[in-house]
Amino acid sequence: MKNKFRITFYHYLLLVCILTFGVSCSEKKKETVVESQETSRPNVLVILTDQWRAQATGYAGDPNVNTPNLDELAATSVNFKNAVSGMPVCSPFRASLLTGQRPLTHGVFMNDVQLDTNAVTIAKVFNKEGYDTGYIGKWHLDGHGRLQNVAPGKRRQGFKFWKGNECTHDYNESVYYDNDDPDRKIWDSYDTFEQTDAAIDYIKNRNSSENPYMMILSYGTPHAPYHTAPEEYRNRFDPAKIKLRRNVPDNLKEQAKKDLAGYYAHIAALDDMIGKLIKNLKDSGQYDNTIIVFTADHGDLLGSHGAYKKQQPYEESARVPMLYHIPEKLKIATGERDALMNSEDIMPTLLSLCDITIPDTVEGIDYRPYLEGKEQVGQYTLLTCVQPFGQWNKVQHGGREYRAIITQQYTYARSLSGPWLLFDNKIDPYQLNNLVGNEGYTSVQDDMEKLLSQRLKETGDEFLPGLEYIKKWGYPIDETGTVPYTN
Template structure:
């Protein structure tokens, strides 16, 4: 039986934590098998260059939820509470008559470590009508959620990804109002560490040979800041490889659950009127450039490259899009693809005309990437701040240092320049190893960065930085 509401599209957004774009088969990973995510991409639109503007959990989620840049609110990397007065992604869908439901990790209430097992108050749930959420868990076999304003902690049986996909299907099947379209955001922590997955998934990966990038375990010959937090300790390269295998096992578990959801939509007759999208908040380094497996707060592609797949059954032509997107594009694009009014004044672009084939490309070429300065006296996650451009060919970054070493307090200087057309793994920093005409290119990109920062009300950050090769 068809359950289509004329002219009203349902929307399901699957948000996976720490899922780098390069780790999916449809994006070219030679190790993993993700047939259901591949099926979603094959029937829809796959963006090849979606970027996490600020590649850490909290600031990405703030920008997804509000459409604003992290620097606009001085959002630090972690342990930060969003103002409940912020206009959220739920609001335009509520106003359009949708049933809105949020499930899973929130990470916008600033609940301090390790007291995560307390509810997010109803007034700080950003007006999602139905709530099955938690602030943070990081324990995939002992996960929980709170429903609406009920203070009772409810346990997820088994593995988190399995449980929250089951809960999503149960709510959409049994509890949603059937006379309204729905907007559902499902946020699961895996493949974010800890590195754990069901035994049936891990068993397929135990001792399997991996095809690794040339940057694996290869330190750069210039200063690259690391986290000031303590990521999971890796004893040696074998321990790092073990974690990479489990990371792939978590991704294959996610893929199986995506398939379960897609099959349920087909069975219920909802597939033809439901848009399904897969995104991630950021990637992880996975040992590339010698960084710890779990690290993500970096300008390297392993950290900022995220999947963005949109399967809209009303769009007949499947396509791959190479335009560069940023986090701030998601809010207006999700409104646009559902036919919901896009709020005015947002810095991101509504890419729905591109998805529907009504536009050949975005007028904008490059997007901002950033790490915002930690200003709290006891902030311990990331010390340096960074701003940069990610374009279709070049990536250019500027780094500001907080303390000691190469980048002392307040010291700011051009940091990286990569020609990704010639150097997709970002192994050759052209600021250190220039080619002919590099100086002219670097100065042009620097001026473009200054212009973009000024347009984003962030021009003060880069003042005092000399032009490269000046």
């Protein structure tokens, strides 16, 4: 009995030692991870959505949709509440995101044209700094037709990991190509789900890499077709209960309610997937050392001002969500910011936050000093549209070529014919009252015209007819004298 007790007692002491040692090791491991994250370069995850207008989130006050995961992200992020898409259409925004340049510089001022494969892109710069780079989802920068593979090499603009395609909006039979495999593949289900899982796999695999990563996850939703989200999400939204914005005309109200119900279904699914992404970042220990940017390439009018989709300078088209979740070690306060961050500003800001030298080719603003409270920038920004054609900018729908300047209070747009729009966005957030020619706003209009002219001079923009730019860049013109243009 004595020996039995002695063995048991020794076992007990051994167990205590093991547990104590294990806890100590665990704590040391946690401390090592924390210390490592304090000194290591941050990861970068850009969550890019297609056609998600800034007004359509819970944190922005939309009464129709709950976005709890985005709301939680917004609560721990910098929210550029006045951010815009400098040319509110798909390919131009994407090219500006990748190059830090304005559309008339990089040449992608319309959809379905190729970004110069020699461009200095965000992926190429991060590669040189030892980052792993990846891209998942919709590309829309290759200009060689829909659904096809963007071949490995220069056409992928520096991204090493690849699961995507040029462009498709068939979200339930979505085509993609897997890295160097030339065979066409199909995501098994709703591609928003599948692309999220692919991103999570990529993130998990980075745990074994010594390098930080920069990845862009590019969703095709909530872009039309509006009614193709999974049924469980579509069932959440009754068109009859949708509350419309006050600038939707009577003749479009019924259609807009139906389409918004589907639009919000896509958004609800995206919100769940963003929550899933963030949970996995936390579970993998990477959340506290990852810069997360959530944004969209442009908005969607969805009936506002009697029009649909994008390109026009109205709030629903031009404003985009722009959240920056930044690791605490960078000591940048969270909360709303008034500055009008634009498309070309994303690349230099991310490079700066990662302590990477910004290339001379970049035209955008580095917002890090602003975020640190050292500078005041972004009091105004430029919108550009060179297209006198296109599904969403037809003259019969009120569209035209324009240049616009946006401040924190006003939107002013000039067409080739002269002053076109002037809105006081603070007292008229739905932009129902065009103040061009209004005697009470003569001085405001003059000031905005001077500011716009100054900005055009600074950027070397002569504001020529759109076809002049198309000829300059050698883009194809069909027998009618216009450019074949798709969405």
